[in-house]
Amino acid sequence: MVILDVLNLSKTFPTRMGPRRAVQDVTFSIARGEVLAFLGPNGAGKTTTIKMSAGLIRPDAGKVRIGGIDLWQHHDPAVQQMGAVLEGSRNLYWRMTVMENLLYWGAMRGITGKAAKSRAEELLDRVGLGDRARSLVQSLSRGMQQKAALCQALMTSPQVLLLDEPTLGLDYEAAASIKSLVRELAQQGTAILLTTHQLDIAQELSDRIAIIRQGQLVLQGTTSEVLQQYSQPLFAIEGAEPWPLEILERVRGVPGSIQMIDPLTLLFVPEAADMAGIYDLIAALTPHPIARIQRHQADLSEVVQKVLTEGVTA
C-alpha cells in the first residue's frame, strides 16, 4: 500500500540571478514499511524535494499525497500523518530539556497527557536516551541531539517519516543506532524517505533507491536489482592453496579472459558476458582445490558514480 505519493513535482526558485531550476518532474512513491534512499550530489534537489513533500516549499507543479490525502489541498490532516527531521536545522528548542521538547511538540500535534509521557519515554529508551530525558538539548552531543530530534518527529507515530541527512556528522555508534531505529520503524510499517551522502548506509537501509541529478531523477529501482544490474560479469576464484603458474596454460581454451591478480586469486571475465562460462573454467581448473568463487557485486558507490558520470545504462 502506497503511503507517500509524489507526482511530477517541479520547482524553479526565483533568485536574484534569475530563475533557478531545482527540481524537475520528480515522481516516486513509498509503500508501507519501505525505505527509499534519495541520492545525488550536492545541489541536486534532494532537500527541495523533501521540503516539498513536507509542505514547507510549494511546488510549481505536481502533487504530494500522504496516506492518500493531498498535502496542498488538505494540509492539516496530511501533515498529521507525517514526521520530519530536517537537515542542518536543530529541530528542537535548545533551552528546554529533551522530555520538555517531546511533550511540547507532541502536544502541538495533539498528543497530550499520559499517552504523550509514555510515548516519549518509550522512544527515548529505544534510542538509548532514557537517562538524558532531563538534560537541556543544548548540553547534548550532536548525535544525541539528532536522536532526540528523531524521537520528536515520532511522537505521533507518523505513517511517513522524512529524514534529510539523518547521520550527517555522526560517529559510527550514533549512526548505527539511528540505522537500527530506521530499520525497526520500517519493519513496523513506517514509510521512510531519507537522503544521505553515506552510500554504505543507504545500501544497508534502503529497499529502493532514487538517484537525482540536476533536479531530475536519473535512476530509480529496487536496491538489490540495481546493484545486480550494475554488477560486472566478472568472477573471482580463490584457490585453497596458491595456483601453480602453469594453470594459466591449462585454462587457455576457456572462452573469456583470465588473470592471476595474486597467488590465490584468479579473475575471470567470460566471453560475451556469458555467465555459464564459469563451468568451463571450473572444469579446466580440476582438481585444484577451490576455496571460494564469487561473482562481482557492485556497491552503491560504484552505481552512483557510474550513473552520475556515464548516465544510466539500459
Added chain:
Amino acid sequence: MRSIVQAEWRRSLILAARYPMETLSSILTMFLVFAGLFYGASYITDSPIGAGRLATIVVGYAVWMTMMSATGDMGWSVQNEAQNGTLEQVMMVPRGAVWVFLVRALMAIVVFLIPLVMVVCAMIALTGVGFVWRLEALEPFLMTLITAWGLGLLVAGIALIFKRIGQVLNIVQFLLLFVIMIPLGHDPGWLWHILAVLLPFTAQVALLRHVLQTTAPVPPSLWLSAGFNMIIWMLTGVMGFIGAERFVRRRGTLGHY
C-alpha cells in the same frame, strides 16, 4: 487547539522558571518603575497621589507595555525560531502557524500581566494608598490588545520574509507614539474620525481615555470606530501573515533568508 494552548502555557512557565534571574529582574524593574511613578509624582507635586490617579497611571502603563509587547512579540518569535532552526517545525504543526503565534502572544501577555498585578498589589500594601480597580477599562484594553495582535501578526509576516525585525519594529513602535498622540480636543472633527477608523489604536486609546477620565457615557460612534478598527487590523494581520507564509513557501525561504 486546547493542547496547543496547554503546550504554550507550559513552555512559557518552563522558560520563566529556567531563567529565574531574568524573570525576577523584569519583575523588579516593573516594581521600580511603579515606585518611581508613585513616589516621584507625589514628591514633585508635593501632594499625595490620589487613588484614582494611581489607577490611571497603572492602566496607562499596562496598556502601553502591552501594546509594545503585542506588536513585537510575534515578530521576535519568528526571528528567533528562524535563527534557531525551529521555524520549519512550527510551520509543520497541523493547525497552522497563525494559531501557534497567536497563542504564544496570548501567553506572553498573561506572563506580563500576572507579575504586573502582583506588583500593583505589593505597591498598594506597601504604600497604603487606596486603589480603584478600573474594571470599565477592561473592554477598551482588550480592544487595544486585539488590535495590537493584528499589527503584531503583520510585523511577524514581515519577519517571515526578511528574517530580521529590529528595524521594522523600531519604526512601527515610533509611529505608534504619533498615532496615539493625535490630539483629540473637545470636539474631534471628521478628519479625526476617519483616521480613527483607519489608524491602529487611535480609537481604542481615545475610548480608554474617555472611560478613565469621565463618567459620561461613551458615544456609540466611538465604540463603533474602536470595534470596527480592531476587526480591520486583526483581519489585516491574519491575512498579511498568511500571505507572507505563502510567499516564503513559494520562495523556499521559510527556514532561512
